[in-house]
Amino acid sequence: xxxxxxxxxxxxxxxxxxASSFGFMTVLTLLPDYIDALGATGVTIGLxxxxxxxARTVGIVPLGWAADRYSKRSILLGALVLSAVxxxxxxxxxxxxxxxxxxxxxxxxxTGTGLVGLALMGDLAPNDSRANYIGKYNAVRMAxxxxxxxxxxxxxxxxxxxxxxxLIAVLFIVATVGIWLFVDDDQTSxxxxxxxxxxxxxxxxxxxxxxxxxxxxxxxxxxxVPIFVGVSAAQGGLAYGSAIVGAVLAAEKFTNMLxxxxxxxxxxxxxxxxxxxxxxGAYGLVAMAFPFVSTTEGLLSISVPVAGTITGAVxxxxxxxxxxxxxxxxxxxxxxxxxxxxxxxxxxxSSFGVRSLxxxxxxxxxxxxxxxxxGTAGIEWVFFAGGFAALSGVVxxxxxxxxxxxxxxxxxx
Numbered sequence: 001x002x003x004x005x006x007x008x009x010x011x012x013x014x015x016x017x018x019a020s021s022f023g024f025m026t027v028l029t030l031l032p033d034y035i036d037a038l039g040a041t042g043v044t045i046g047l048x049x050x051x052x053x054x055a056r057t058v059g060i061v062p063l064g065w066a067a068d069r070y071s072k073r074s075i076l077l078g079a080l081v082l083s084a085v086x087x088x089x090x091x092x093x094x095x096x097x098x099x100x101x102x103x104x105x106x107x108x109x110x111t112g113t114g115l116v117g118l119a120l121m122g123d124l125a126p127n128d129s130r131a132n133y134i135g136k137y138n139a140v141r142m143a144x145x146x147x148x149x150x151x152x153x154x155x156x157x158x159x160x161x162x163x164x165x166x167l168i169a170v171l172f173i174v175a176t177v178g179i180w181l182f183v184d185d186d187q188t189s190x191x192x193x194x195x196x197x198x199x200x201x202x203x204x205x206x207x208x209x210x211x212x213x214x215x216x217x218x219x220x221x222x223x224x225v226p227i228f229v230g231v232s233a234a235q236g237g238l239a240y241g242s243a244i245v246g247a248v249l250a251a252e253k254f255t256n257m258l259x260x261x262x263x264x265x266x267x268x269x270x271x272x273x274x275x276x277x278x279x280x281g282a283y284g285l286v287a288m289a290f291p292f293v294s295t296t297e298g299l300l301s302i303s304v305p306v307a308g309t310i311t312g313a314v315x316x317x318x319x320x321x322x323x324x325x326x327x328x329x330x331x332x333x334x335x336x337x338x339x340x341x342x343x344x345x346x347x348x349x350s351s352f353g354v355r356s357l358x359x360x361x362x363x364x365x366x367x368x369x370x371x372x373x374x375g376t377a378g379i380e381w382v383f384f385a386g387g388f389a390a391l392s393g394v395v396x397x398x399x400x401x402x403x404x405x406x407x408x409x410x411x412x413x
Contacts, residue, residue, distance in 0.1 A: 005182075006124070008182040009124060009182055009183050009184065010121075010124065011178075011182075012175075012178040012179050012181075012182045012183050013117055013120055013121055013124075013137070013179075013183065014137065014140045015174070015175045015178050016076065016080060016113055016117050016175040016178070016179055017113070017117055017137060017140050017141050017144070018140050018141070018143065018144040018171075018175070019080070019083070019113075019144070019168070019171045019172045019174075019175040020083065020109075020110060020113040020114060020117070020141075020144075021140075021141040021142075021144035021145050021148065022144040022145075022147055022148040022168060022171060023083065023086075023087050023106070023148070023168045023171075023172070024106075024110060024145075024148070025144065025145040025148030025149055025152075025249065025253070026148045026152045026164060026165070026168060027090065027103075027106065028148075028149075028223070028226055028249065029148065029149045029152055029153055029156075029226060029242060029245055029246045029249055030152070030156060030161070030164075030242060031048065031226055031227065031230075032226060032227060032229075032230030032242070032245060033156070033230075033242055034048070034093070034099060035048070035227070038095065038096050038099060040096060041375070043368060043371045043372060043375070044096065044371070045227065045371050045374070046367040046368040046369075046370055046371025046372070047100070047367075047368070047371070048099065048100070048103065048367075049219070049223050049367035049370075050364050050365075050367045050368055051100045051103045051104055051107070052103050052104075052106060052107040052110075053107065053219075053360060053363040053364045053367070054104075054107065054364055055103070055104040055105070055106070055107025055108045055111070056107040056108070056110055056111045056114075056356075056360070056363075057111075057356075057357070057360040057364065058108070058111075059108050059111035059112065059115075060111060060115065060353045060356050060357055060360070061353060061357070063075055063079075063111055063112055063115060063116065063349075063353075064115060064349045064350045064352070064353030065350065065353075067115070067116045067119060067349040068119075068348070068349045068350050071185055072116050072119055072120050072123075072349065073120070073179065073183050073184070073185055074185075075112055075116045076112060076113065076116045076117055076120065076179055076183075077176060077179055077180060078112060079108075079109050079110075079111070079112020079113045079116065080109070080112075080113060080172050080175055080176040080179065081172075081176055082105065082108060082109040082112065083106070083109030083110070083112075083113060083172050084169045084172035084173055084176070085105060085109075085169075086102060086105035086106040086108075086109050087102075087106070087165045087168040087169045087172065088165065088166070088169045089101060089102035089105055090102045090106075090161065090165040091161060091162045091165045091166060093161070111356075114356075115349060115352055115353060115356060116349060118134075118137070118336065118352055119348045119349035119352055120183070121133065121134060121137045122134065122336075122340035122348050122352070123348055125340075129265075129268055130268070130337045130340055130341070131264040131265070131267045131268045131272065131333045131334060131336070131337035132261060132264045132265040132268055132333075133264075134264060134333045134336045134337055134340070135260040135261040135262075135263065135264025135265065135332075135333040136260075136261050136264075138256070138260050138264075138332055138333060138336075139256075139257045139258075139260050139261050142253040142254070142256045142257030142260070142325075143253070143257050144253075145249070145250065145252075145253030145257075146250045146253045146254055146257070149245070149246035149247070149248075149249040149250040149253065150243075150246045150247055150250045151246075152164055152242075152246060153241075153242040153243040153244075153245060153246025153247070154243055154246070155167075156242050157241070157242060157243055202404070203338065203342055203413075204339065204342055204351070204354060204355075206397070206400055206401055206404060206405070207276075207335065207338055207339070207355075207397075208354075208358040209393075209396050209397055209400045210276060210280060210393045210394060210396060210397035211335070211355065211358045211359060211393070212358050212359075212361065212362060212393075213362070213389050213390070213392050213393030213396060214280055214283075214331075214362075214389070214390055214393040215358070215359040215360070215361070215362030215363050215366070216362035216365075216366045216385075216386065216389035217280075217283060217284060217287065217386045217387065217389040217390035217393065218283075218328075218363075218386075218390075219362055219363040219366040219367055219370075219386075220287075220366050220367070220369075220370045220382050220383070220385055220386035220389070221283075221287045221290070221324070221382075221383060221386040221387070222252075222324075223367060223370070224370055224374075224379070224382045224383065224386075225248060225249065225252075225290070225317075225321055226245045226248070226249055227374075227379075228290065228293075228317075228379055228382075228383075229244060229245050229248050229314075229317055230242070230244075230245040238293070238294065238297075238313055238314075238317070240314065244310075244314055247314075247318060248314070248317045248318050248321050249321065251318045251319070251321040251322040251325065252321040252322060252324050252325035252328075253325060254322065254325065255322040255323070255325035255326045255329070256325035256326070256328055256329045256332075257325075259325070259326050259329035259330075260329040260332065260333055261333075263275060263329050263330050263333060263334070264333030264334070264337070267333060267334040267337065268337070271413050272334035272335070272337055272338050272413055273334075273338075273397075273401060273410050273413035274410050274413075275330045275331060275333075275334035276330075276331050276334050276335050276338075276394075276397065277394050277397060277398060277410060278330050278331075279327050279328060279329070279330030279331030279332070279334075280327075280331055280390050280391075280393055280394040280397070281390070281391060281394045282323075282326075282327035282330070283324060283327040283328060283331070283387075283390045284386075284387040284388070284389070284390030284391040284393075284394070285387065285391070286320055286323045286324050286327060286387075287324070287383050287386045287387035287390060288383060288384055288387035288388075289320055290317075290320055290380075290383040291379075291380030291381075291383050291384065293313050293316050293317050293320065294313055296311075296312040296313050296315075296316045297311050297312055297313040335355075336352075336355075338413070339351045339352055339354070339355045340352070362389075366386075366389075369385070370382045370385070373385060398410065401413070
C-alpha cells in the first residue's frame with residue numbers, strides 16, 4: 001500500500017527522532033562504563049552530564065531563530081549530519097577530554113534534531129489533535145530509548161564501543177536521506193525576533209514557573225538512575241553491568257511509550273494544565289523512593305545469561321523507573337502542546353526554544369550539584385533533591401495558575 005506524501009513526511013520525522021533518542025540513550029546507558037574506564041569521580045561525573053547540556057544550550061537561540069526565519073528542513077539536515085560525526089567521535093574516546101569533545105558535538109546535534117524536528121511536527125499536526133500527534137512522536141522517541149538501552153547494553157557486552165557507535169552513525173545517515181527526500185521545504189518565514197514576544201507570553205510565563213524547577217528534578221533523577229544502578233558499591237551504587245542498566249532505563253521508556261499517545265489525546269479533550277500538575281507531582285514522589293531500592297536486594301536472586309544475577313533491587317528499580325515513565329507521560333505531551341499552541345503562526349520553533357531555554361539552567365547546574373551531593377552526602381541525596389524540586393515546581397505552578405487565571409484554570413487550560 002502506497003504511503004501518502006503527509007505519511008512520508010511524518011515517517012521521516014519519526015525516523016530522525018528515533019535516531020536522536022537512540023544515540024542519546026546509548027551514551028546514557030554506557031555512561032557508567034565510561035566513568036569506570038576513565039576513572040571519573042565526583043564533580044567530573046557531573047561535568048560529563050553538564051558538557052552535553054551546555055552544548056545543547058548554546059544552539060537554542062540561533063537555531064530557533066534561523067529555523068523560523070529561513071528553513072526548518074535545512075537546519076534539521078545539518079543537525080543530523082553533525083550528529084553522525086559526533087557518534088563516530090565516541091569510537092575514538094581515550095581520555096576525559098576526548099569524551100567531553102564527543103559529548104559537546106552530541107549536544108549541538110541534539111539541539112538541532114530535537115528543537116527543529118519537534119517544531120516541524122507541531123507545524124504539520126492538526127490544531128485539534130496536536131497533543132496526540134506529539135504524543136505519538138514522543139512514543140517513537142521512547143521506542144528508540146528501549147532499543148538504545150536493552151539492545152545496546154547487550155551489544156556492547158559482546159562487541160565494545162566501536163561497533164555500537166558505528167551503527168548509530170549509519171542510522172543518522174539513513175535519517176538524513178529520509179528528511180532530504182520526503183520533507184518539504186518550509187514555506188513560512190517569521191520576521192523579527194520571535195523569542196522576545198514569546199518569552200513574555202502570559203501562558204508561557206505561567207508554564208515556566210513549573211518547568212524551571214522541574215528541570216532540576218529530571219536532570220538529577222533521570223541522569224542518576226543509570227549511575228546509581230551501574231557504579232560500584234564504593235560510590236553508593238548497586239554495581240550492576242550495562243545489560244541491567246539498560247533494562248532499568250528501558251522500563252521508563254516502555255511505559256512512557258505505551259501511555260503517552262493516550263494521555264496526549266486526553267489532554268486534547270480535557271485541557272492540559274491538570275496533566276502537567278499530576279505528572280510532575282507523581283514524578284517527585286516516585287523519585288524519592290529510589291534511595292530505598294538497595295534494601296530490597298535480598299528479596300530475590302536469579303541468574304540470567306549475559307545480564308548476570310537478577311536481585312530484588314533490580315526488580316524494584318525497574319518498577320520505579322517504569323512509574324517515572326508513566327508520570328512523565330502525563331506531563332510531556334500536554335506541556336509540549338501548550339507551547340506549540342502559543343507559537344503556531346508566531347514562531348513555533350522559537351516557542352519551543354523558550355521552552356528549552358527555561359530548562360537549561362537546571363539541567364546544567366543540577367548535575368554539578370548532584371555530583372557534589374554524591375561525593376559528600378551520598379547518592380541517595382541526589383534523588384531526595386530531585387523529588388523535592390518536582391514537588392516544589394507543581395506547587396508553584398498551581399499557585400501562580402490559580403492566582404493569575406482563576407481557581408478553575410487547572411481544569412480549563
